[in-house]
Amino acid sequence: MATQTPIGAQARTLPRRIATSTGGGTLVFLLVMSAIMATQNSKFLTSNNLFNVLNQSVFIGILAVAMTIVLIHGGIDLSVGAVAGLTGGVVAYLMGHGVPMGWAFIDALMLGTALGIVNGLVITRLGVPDFIATLAMLGVARGLLFVWTQGVPFIDYATDTYRTIGGLKDLFWQITLPMIILLVVAFAAATMLTRSRFGSHVRATGSNREGARLSGVAVDKVKIAVYALSGALAALVGILLAGRLTTVQPGMGEGLELRAIAAAILGGAALTGGRGSVVGAVVGAITLAVIQNIINLSGLNPAWETLIVGVIILAAVLADRLITLAASRSTATTSTPAADTGSGPAMAGT
């Protein structure tokens, strides 16, 4: 897919390739920001702090990977935070009523998948736009949790094993289970997107839905499957979050969808579909956690936090786009105009 013209070969060194890949600008931004912070604050570059940040970014990370797949295929899923909250509530409630943990997890995953399938069916069968259908699901899932709990949180269900699953205890050397789960999910998603038939269907649907349909891709099936996957991963996050927080508040997971979308976009995903990167999404999630970490560590007035996060998202996305644009200009002068600035399916995957 990439143009393997040897013309610019000597310029195609590894750092340059990273910087110009999808979401690579965000990685550069993250590294620069971290380097500056490391010189300003001695606590920043300690292994404790770095693992804290990783732990904090895992939940957004998993959702961002799912969101990236949804975005690449040309949709958007606003219901992930609410689904995570509801499925976390299911686990807490079932475990509080003596259901073994494994069963509770399976039920939560099934519920999340089912809600995702409902999203897909509403979109494909009733012709409701993705944005509206998943916005409605956000309301339904969040509302169900509120009606069910009447505002009173689920407490007293967490066992030691469950706390470990939620990442409150290290498995070994500061590595927690959610980190490993994120790695596995990201690796599986990247492989699926780049290597599998389904992955190519997802990308094809996102770059040109009509074209994909005409060439035999069952676009509706792909959409339903993508939303089912997104629902299942949201449930996975719900399970982990309920373990980490050891209580489920009716507001659990509120706003996660926007942070997941922000992370996916930082990672180079396009809202117009066809473009996105799983690795970029994870980098995006880490970037968001690092921003909060820096604000907390440096003792900035918390009143600034929301503003700073907004500006930094804008700056990181701009940096990403500028680098991609600059790279495409420099290659365009020497090679055929094959450079990718967002429309083609070529940049999908890792």
Next chain:
Amino acid sequence: MSTTDDASRGPLRAHQGGTTRGQFFKRTAAAGALLAAPVATLATFEGEDSGTATAQNSDSGGSFPGGTGYDEAISKKLKGKTLKVGFTPPVLSEFFDEMEHACWQQMRNYEHRFGVKWGWARTAPAGNFDAVQEHFNIVQNWVTAGFDAILICTGGDFASMQKVYKGAEDKGTLIYQVNMPMELWPIDQVASSSNIGYDNRMQSGYVAGSYIADKLGGKGTILQVWGPSGSPWSVARQQGLDLALKENPGIKVVGKADGGYVRDKGFAAAQNLLEAHPDVNAIYGENEEMALGASQAIDAKGLKHWDGKDGILTIGADGLRSGFQAIRKGRLTATVDVGGVDQGIGAIQTVLAHQLLGMAVDRVINVPTVVVDKSNVDERDAYVAWALTAPKYT
């Protein structure tokens, strides 16, 4: 029958993207089966009935303990009268659930003693808790429905809400704010009939700061995990804390972060703060959820909880049963019980006094608050537990 069939087929046909109706229904059925799974599992595993709620109604207590002669006289006046009351908190939460139950306790008490009947409705804004618009709509709907009184707590902008209240009061629906930091606003601009709450400065921020200073012997460092900037409660509690810090110059705040009133963000914020200040003596979470998040951050970092002599002291504010449980387990050192139960009881008492007995009531009625730690957690927990025994009032 055939017409409905056609009607349902219409939109389906329009989007026949490659699957047949049979497949569609099969998938829908599969989705339904997945949805039903949690319920089925529960039915399998739930052995005996876990519900132990017992309805016990106490005749004593409550307000106006006037004896039988008094009760008879008031009964003559109030028997058969009905008050329609709406309760609208900013969000459905454990705190407002406790308050609502306390209202029910008091309504039943008056019903039993005086024969007064109550109508009750509760609703919370579905979206953003600080959106004025949603609370405006709720109030307006209840005014139109002829409610006698509305108990409201809102994150909506102060000035805009006063206009809403003014409109309601003009139409005969009296407004009683609950749990609002009235100390922040000039009382002559407040349009509600009465306000039942507590002073967030002196009865929350100040007592928490003083408690920390007392336990640390007047010397030590604090981290603050605070509510979102712009929250009036955060502002008022900060003022109270500042006052306590002024009286205790040996206590220094070394870090402050936004915990967004939720455990997840409070946890992360406390974790980050602890990285910069691992040798801190106390963490003050502005509400219990954030304080409990901070407590988890202490665990995650392998630091020691306060044991009466050393370790990190954690304090929050709310007075929830989940917080009391954490205090018993030593995961939370203390919390400021801001009197959610007494606010509910006080609100119903004020409504009855003002609207049925014609009494003049104070514009600001503050209930007692108390710092709860291991020494008094049982009595406070029992009090909240009593309120929660009230069955739903319909």
